[in-house]
Amino acid sequence: MPGLHHALGVTGVVAALALVPLLPLNDFHLQILFTIGVNYLAAAGLNVLVGYAGQKSLGHAGLFAVGAYTAAIANVDWGINPWLSLVLACGFGAVFGLVIAMPSVRVSGPSLAMVTIGFGIVVEKIVTEWTDIFKGQAGLYGISAPSIFGRSFTNLHWVWFVGLLCIVTHLLLRSLLRGRYGRAFLAVQLAEPAAQSVGISVVRAKTLAFVISAVTCALAGAVVAQQNQYFNSDFITFNLSILFLVVVIFGGSGSLYGPLFGAVILTLLDAWLARWPALQHFTYGALLLFSLYLMPNGIAGALANLVKRSRSAQPPALSPERSLLLEQKRDRGTGPLLVVKDLYKAYGGIVPVRNVGFSISAGKVHALIGPNGAGKTTLLNLLSGHVAPNGGSIRFRDQEIAGEPPHRIAALGIARTFQNLKLFGDLSALDNVLLGAHLHVETSFLPSLLGLTASRRAERAARGQALALLTELGLGERAFEQAKSLPYGLQRRLEIARALASRPRLLLLDEPAAGLNPQETHELGEVIQRIQAAGITVLLIEHHMDLVMGISDHVLVLDYGEKIAEGAPDTIRQDPRVIAAYLGAEDETEAQIEVVA
Amino acid sequence: MINRISRRAVGALLVSTSLAFALPAAAQNEIKIGYNADQSASGAAELGLSGLYGFQAAIEDINAKGGVLGRKLVGVIRDDAASPPKSIQNMNELIDNEKVAAVVGPTNSGNALAWLHIPQQKKVPVVSHVATATDITARYAKEPQNYIFRVSMVDREQLALLAAYAVKASKSKNIAIIADTTGYGQAATKDLQEILALHGIKPVAVEKFGPKDTDMTSQLAKLKAAGADMVVTGSLADATAQVLKSMEKMDYYPGLLSTWGSINTPLINIAGAKLAEKTIFAASTTEDASDHATALHKRLIAKHPNMPAFVSAAQGYDAVMLIAAAIKQAGGTDGDKVQKAMESLGEIQGIIKTYKKPFAKEQHEALGVADFHLAQWKDGRVVKLDNEIVKSLAAADLKR
C-alpha cells in the first residue's frame, strides 16, 4: 500500500525533525538543514513546471527575488507583520508567475530558455539598479523573523518551520499531481495536440505550472530573507537559477521525490566540499557533466530502476464500473450535427482546403476519402481546431466553432484521434483514458490541491469508468501498462478509447486502420459500429475502402482541397470524378475496379 | 515504489547529515583563524586571492616565532565564490563548526553585509581586509560591542581626500561622478554625493557603467556636456583604465580622480604608461614603501609569481597580525575579550604601517585618511603627488 508507506515516511520525517534538538547539532548544521529545506521548496515547485509541464525555466532566481524582496520590503518599509509578509510574498510570487508565464507560454525550446533567462536578468538588474526601493548591494536589513508567542524564531525554529513548509508543500503537490492536474501537466509535456484534443487548455496548464513554481520559489526567497534578516541584490544571480534547475534535474525531474533527493544531496555536497576551496568548482562541474550520463533521469530515476528490477509493479485492484459506451445515447438521427460552409485554408500558395462545404448528420458514420495530399487531415484539423481556417464557417450543434481553440471544441463534444499516433506514451493506458475524461473528472484546483474527499471520490469514480471503457474495448488486461509498450494495433485502439472517454457527440478518426492487419481492421469496423450504436456520430478518414464501404452511411470525397463528390457509398463507387481523382483522368473505366479493390 | 526507497534514503541522509558534519576534534594547542573570501568567481577574486597569500604568510611568520600564547595558529580557508548564501554558510561553518577565534574576509562588500549579524551575535571578531563598504564597520557601531573591524581602504576616508582635492582643483566647481554599477561603485557614488554636499557642491553629473564595460564614451559625453572639469571615479583598476581609454577616444581630459585600486598594475597595463599618468588616486602602501613591504612582496612573488594585488596581501597580512596581537593581549580566544583587546591594542608592526592603537570603541578602521596620500603614475612608477593644491589641503578640508 503506497498510501501507508507514504504516511509512514512523512511521519518519519516529522519525527526526525522533532528529534533535531536532541542531536548534537550546532548552528552550522541547522543552517544546512535550513538550506536543504529552502532548496527543496524552490525545486519542488520548479519540478511541477520542468518535470511535469515540461517547461524549462532558467530564470527562477527572479521569482526567488520577488519573494525575498516582498518579505523584506513589506516588513522593513511598510511595517507589515512577518507572517503576513510571508503570505504577501507568495501572493506577489503568484502575480509574477503570471507575468513570466504570459510570454513564456507562447514560445518553446531555446526561445523559452531565452525568455526565462531574460526575465531573471531583468529582475536581477532591477533590484541592483533601482536602489531607491531595493537598496541594491547595500541591501535591506532588520527584516523581522516571524515570532510565536512573542518569541522570535531561533535557528532551530527555522528548521522546524521550513521543515513544516516542505512537508505541507509536498503533501499539497502530491495530492495535486497524482490526480487530474498532474495528468494534465504531463499530457501537455508529452503531446500538446493530444492534450488539446481532450479539452486541456495548454496555455492554462502551463500558466498554472508557472504560478505554482513561482509561489514556492517566492516562498523560498521570503524565508531566506527573513531567516537571514538581511537581503541584497548579490543573492540574485543567473547561477542561482541554474542551481534550482540542477536540484530538480539531478534529483530527478518529473518525480515527486526528485527535488528532495536533489536538495539533500547537493546541499550536503556543497557544504562538505567547502573545505577544499579549489576543488568545489571542479566537483560541481563534473557533477553536471557526468551524473546525467550515468543517471539520465536523476537520482529518483536511478532508484526507481533499482526498485523496478527487484519487483514487478502490481496494479492496484479496481472494480470496473458500468461501461461508458452504454451510457451515452444522445444523437440518434436528429438532423445535421455539423454544418461546414466555404471552409478555406491556405499555407502560402498551397491550398489544402478550398471552399469546402458539407454537413454531417447525427448518429451516422461518415467517411472522408481522397488521394494522398487531398487535404483530408487538414480538414480534420480545422474541425478539431488544431488549425485555424482562413475563412468559412463550421457550425457544430448550431454554434460557430471555426477558429476556436481545440480545447474548447473538445469541450463542446468533438473528440479525435491522430494519423500519427499521439498517445501519452510514458503514461499507462489507464492514465491515457483518464486524460480523455479530463473534462469529466469533477474536481477543481483547490479541492485537488487540498486532497479533499470529494476530489478523491471523483478521481476514484473516473478511474472506475476509465477501466470499464478499457475493458469494453478489450484493453482491460493492459490498463496499467505504459501506452508506448502496447502493440501497435492496441495503441490505435487506445487512442480511440481516449477519445471516447471525453464523451463526444462527434468522433473524428484519422486513418484508424493505418498499419493494422486484416483481422485488426475487421475488429476496428466492429468497434466503430458499436460506437455508432451508442449514439456517437463518427467522421473517419480512411484509405481502406473495404472498411469505408462496409460501415459508412455517407462518404465525402476530397481532391486538391476541393470536395468533388459526396453521397452513399454505392453512389461514390460509381462516380467518374472520384475514379478520375484516384487514378488520373485518362483511364476511367479501369480505375473503378482499383478503387473498389 | 519510489516511496519506500525514498523514505529509507531520507532517513539515511538525515543521519549522515549529522555524521558528515560531526564536530572536528579541536586540538587544544591550536588557534584557528578563518578566511572567508571569494578567490575564484568574481572580478574581485584577485583581491581575495592576494589577500589569502598575505593571510597565510602572516600565519607562517607568527608560527615561526612560536605561535600565539604558545599555541599554533591555523588558517581555515573557505572560498565563498562571491555568493552571499555560500558566504553565510561558510561563516556558520567557521564559527560553529571550526570554532575559529576570528575571521578575515570577505572580498565583496555585499557578502560581508549578508552575514555581519552572525559574528556580531556569536561574538567572533571579524577583520575585513578587502571589502570597503562604509556600512560594514558602521552597522553595529552603536552596539555595546562592535565585533567588526577593518584593515582596508575605507571608501569614505579615501573619497573624502579625493573630494577635497577635486573641490580645490576645480575652477568651475563643476564636479562629476562616474562609477561602476557594482555595490562598490554605487556605495562610492553615495558617499561622494554626501561628502560633496558637505562642501556645498552638487555634482553636475552622476553616471554609471557596467563593471565589464570597455566603452564609457557615452557616459563621458554627458559629463563633458555638463561642463565637468573634475571627475571622481568609483571603480576597480580595470574599469578606471577603460575610463581613461574612453577619455582618450574622445580627447576629453578633465581631472580624473580615482580610488586606491589605481595603484595596482592593471591600470598601467591596460591604459598604457602615458595614459595612466592622467589619473590621480588615493594610495596607501606600495611594495617598496618600506623594508617590511619589500620583503613580503619578494617572498610572496617567489611563491605566487602571478600575485595580482599586493595591497590586498599586505592588508590580509596585517589583519592576522592585529588579531594575533589581540588574542595574545586577551590571554585567550574568548571573543568578548579579544574584541576588547582589539580596541585597546598598543603598537604593532605591520606591512602597511606601524599601527599605534589602531582601534578604539568609536574607531574600527585601522587605516584612515592620514594613511592615504594622493599619488600618480610617473614613468611606470607610483609617485606621491606634491603640487600646490595638495600642499594647500588642510585637515578642515577633509570633510566626511
Added chain:
Amino acid sequence: MTAILQALASGLALGAIYGLIALGFNITYATTKTFNFGQGAFLVPGSLVGVSLLLLAAGKPHWGNLAPSEMTLFTYGLATLASVAIVGAIGILLYYCAIKPFVGVGGLNWVLSTIGFGIILQNTALAIWGPASIAVPSPLGNEVYRIAGAGIRPQEVLVAVVAIAVMVGLDFVIRRTRFGKALRAVAFNPQAAAIVGINVEKIVIIAFVISSALAGLAGILIAPITTASVFIGLGVALKAFSAAIVGGLTNARGCVLGGFLLGLIEALVGLWRAEMREITIFLLIIIVLVVRPSGLLGARSVEKI
C-alpha cells in the same frame, strides 16, 4: 551626433563579436538541436592561450603582461591561429563528454552537461592563469583615429573586419561547398543524410569544432579591448546567445544579424542610460520572441499533426 557615431562604432565591433559566437550556436543547433550553454568559458582559453604563447615567445612567464613592442600583426595572427586550433580541439572533447551522450534524447540534460563542461574549463584556466586580468596590446597600436569627431581604435576595426570576413567565409562554405552541403543535409535530416553516405558524426564533430573555434577566435579578438581574463566569457556569451535566439537560431544569417542588432542597440541604449542596457535589451528580446517565437529570421516550425 559625435556621441551617436561613437556609440555606433563600438556597437559595431561588439556586435561583430556577438555575431561570431552566435554563428557557432547556429551551426551546432542546426546539426544536433543542441549547443554549448557553457560557450562563455571557451572565450577564456581563446584569449589566454594566445596571449600566453606570445608571452612565452617573448621570454616572459605565461601570466605576465605584453609590451606593445612584443605584439605584431604577424605574431598576433600566429597566436590567433594557435588559439583557434586549441579551442577547436577542446570542441571535440566537448562533443564526446557533454553532447554525444545526450544527442537525440529530449530534455535538458545537455544544457547541464555543457554548463558543467564550461565550469571545469573555466576553473582549469583559473588554476593556470589566476583570477587577474592580463592586459593585451593591440597589434595595430593604440592610437585613436578620428572619424567625424568620433574616436576609433584600430583594434575595433580589426575585430569588425576579421569577424565579418570569417562570417562571410563561413556563409560561403555552408552554401557553396561539398562540406556545406553535407552539413545542411545533416541539419535537414540526419537519417536521410546517413543513407546517402554522409558520415553524420564526423559532420557533427566538425560543427562543434567550428563552433568552439569561433568562440576562441572571439576571445582573442576582444582581448586587446577587454583584457584577457578568466571572467571575460559569461557576459559576452549570454549576449551572443540572445543574439542567436533573436535573429533566429535556425538561420545563420539571422544569428549574425541578431549579433549586430544587439551590439548596436546596446550601444545606443548606453547613450541614454548605461544601467538600463540589460533591462532594455532583455525586455526587447522577450517582446520580439512573443511576436516571432523563432526569432526574426528563424524558420517557423509548424508541428505536423
